Amino acid sequence: MKQKPTLKVIAKELDVSVSTVSKALKDSKEIGAKTKERVKAFAKLYNYRPNNIALSLKNRKTKTIGVIIPEIVHHFFTTVISGIEKYANEQGYNVIVGLSNESFDKEVINLDMLANGSIDGFIISVAKETLAKEDFHHITETIDQGVPIVMFDRVVDEILCDKVIVDDVATSKKAVQQLISNGCKKIGIISTKDYVSVGRLRTRGYLEALNHNHIPKNDDLILKIDDKLNSNDNLEQLEAQIATFFKQNKQLDGIFAVNELYAITAMKVARKNGIQIPEQLQVIGFTDGVLSKHAYPPLTTISQHGFEMGEDCARLLIERLEKQDEEDETYQTVVVKTDLVLRETTKSKS
Amino acid sequence: MKQKPTLKVIAKELDVSVSTVSKALKDSKEIGAKTKERVKAFAKLYNYRPNNIALSLKNRKTKTIGVIIPEIVHHFFTTVISGIEKYANEQGYNVIVGLSNESFDKEVINLDMLANGSIDGFIISVAKETLAKEDFHHITETIDQGVPIVMFDRVVDEILCDKVIVDDVATSKKAVQQLISNGCKKIGIISTKDYVSVGRLRTRGYLEALNHNHIPKNDDLILKIDDKLNSNDNLEQLEAQIATFFKQNKQLDGIFAVNELYAITAMKVARKNGIQIPEQLQVIGFTDGVLSKHAYPPLTTISQHGFEMGEDCARLLIERLEKQDEEDETYQTVVVKTDLVLRETTKSKS
DNA sequence: GTGAAAGCGCTAACAA
């Protein structure tokens, strides 16, 4: 193992000073042509690369951004990461990923580990446990220390920062409206507990759609899945809860699910009960991921455009980083548009 | 925005020296009890956190590891990352993710960006384009510079480093044997081009199984999907190639696919052709991901235990990092065990 | 045209 060459090593080897080497490598006009040549040749030969850490210390910025998400085994989050990565890399930034695993403590630890100078700013989607506890001190403290944060998807209204979201209410309303227009009479929703912002908002959209069509609200038709159940471990419990829901609501002919896993599982349960999709039951999911595309039958879903969300997050963050001196205290909330991707789990009954 | 407190700031504020503060914060016995108290109280009050970058520069290690994978929107890779993350975090390491997007150039850039002191070591699964070009100079150079690398899944035999793989040949043989035992007579394989190591090896396992059962090889039954087709973009092309394959091989009654996307797509094509699964066609995939689990019917697959692979990668790398002085030039190749997860796309015809 | 010195934030050997 050859040791990595540093300016100092090169300087000694060539019998010049460190600063000469530094300048030569930057093509400074202060340095004589042949010295430059010599230095550059030597540097190339030994594959010199400036030490990023030293630069970071000097410049007080690391050119890397930290992304903290609840789970990486989740198609939506990975598309967002792809988007972040793409934009960040284009701007010369690196991306460091931390997983909270939906746990408050791990979220705090991750933030702590990275906020100590390792990264210039965060992009985060808040863990369910954190939302449930409503304890956001780690986030506000980080912001107070001058480390900017961009929140996406699962955001916290009270915290002042840039945000990238989807118009959950309007989008859900649109989806449910589609079911109604298609002739569904008894539409159920499979959502999360209310502390998860997106679940709460999507439920609100569902209710607005019903209301708009003068359909009375029926609490039996609203299923709020217990916390953490969309982790891959307890699929059986998820299925059990949905099976019970089906049993309690016999004439269900439409389902709106707030994520694709819930939608897919509902379809599985329906199939076991001999219910035909879309003839007897129409289904729409949220988040257009691989699961939806490859489901049988292919699932009609709302596309959140995760990749674009990621790009927006990175853009917002990097823009703020690059003009950090200006102390801009006005925050943006970007609302990414959604699309209803019609596939085979819905169809007009007319 | 308060500026982040440094030792220097604290020292000045408390009118002691920087080293006193440093030692006090580390509970050094050299420092007097009340000085310690004072310093600690102050540090807590202003939420002091040591600057990681400075520590990295000092210690010549960053306690972060770089993971470079072809695609993050891929269940297998995300499970591996989860495993890496878990083990790394337990050991106090951070994980930084780079995506090569199956491109040689992006792989090189990623390696370059990070090899300059930002990370202590790499975990990498090689991009298809790199495998096709057979140009590995960026990898060998990195190793030569003293930055250890662990390869997983898509590895390069010629490169000396730690590796974590699955016994692709034996595992594939087992899967195909299962099909044969189940009574399949005409078994096809859907694989990748040969330069992708895993595709090549899995095809070899397929052939060995046939051979073992005295079934003659038939090249028509071997489909090698064109490069990059498992990226989500060109699903139609994938489907087209598989449809053609079906047309050319009428009595196909068994399919072994080298990843779950190929398997799922084959099932889709079969369904369109009115072929019953598993009655008329049995299917086994590789990589037990979400797609397989939620497919209809649920797909029999080989579980690669990605999470464990990730843990092994991290363990191998960190072990090497922590004893880097010893200059251990013996490399390990960990072969992770696989399991055949029997679901509903296979069944004995007896 | 080249080099010395200071400094980014921190630690540790050594002095006081």
Place this chain on the structure above:
DNA sequence: TTGTTAGCGCTTTCAC
């Protein structure tokens, strides 16, 4: 018990 100093690798100002 506390402080001074040097140094991690680099940039940059200011002398020479």
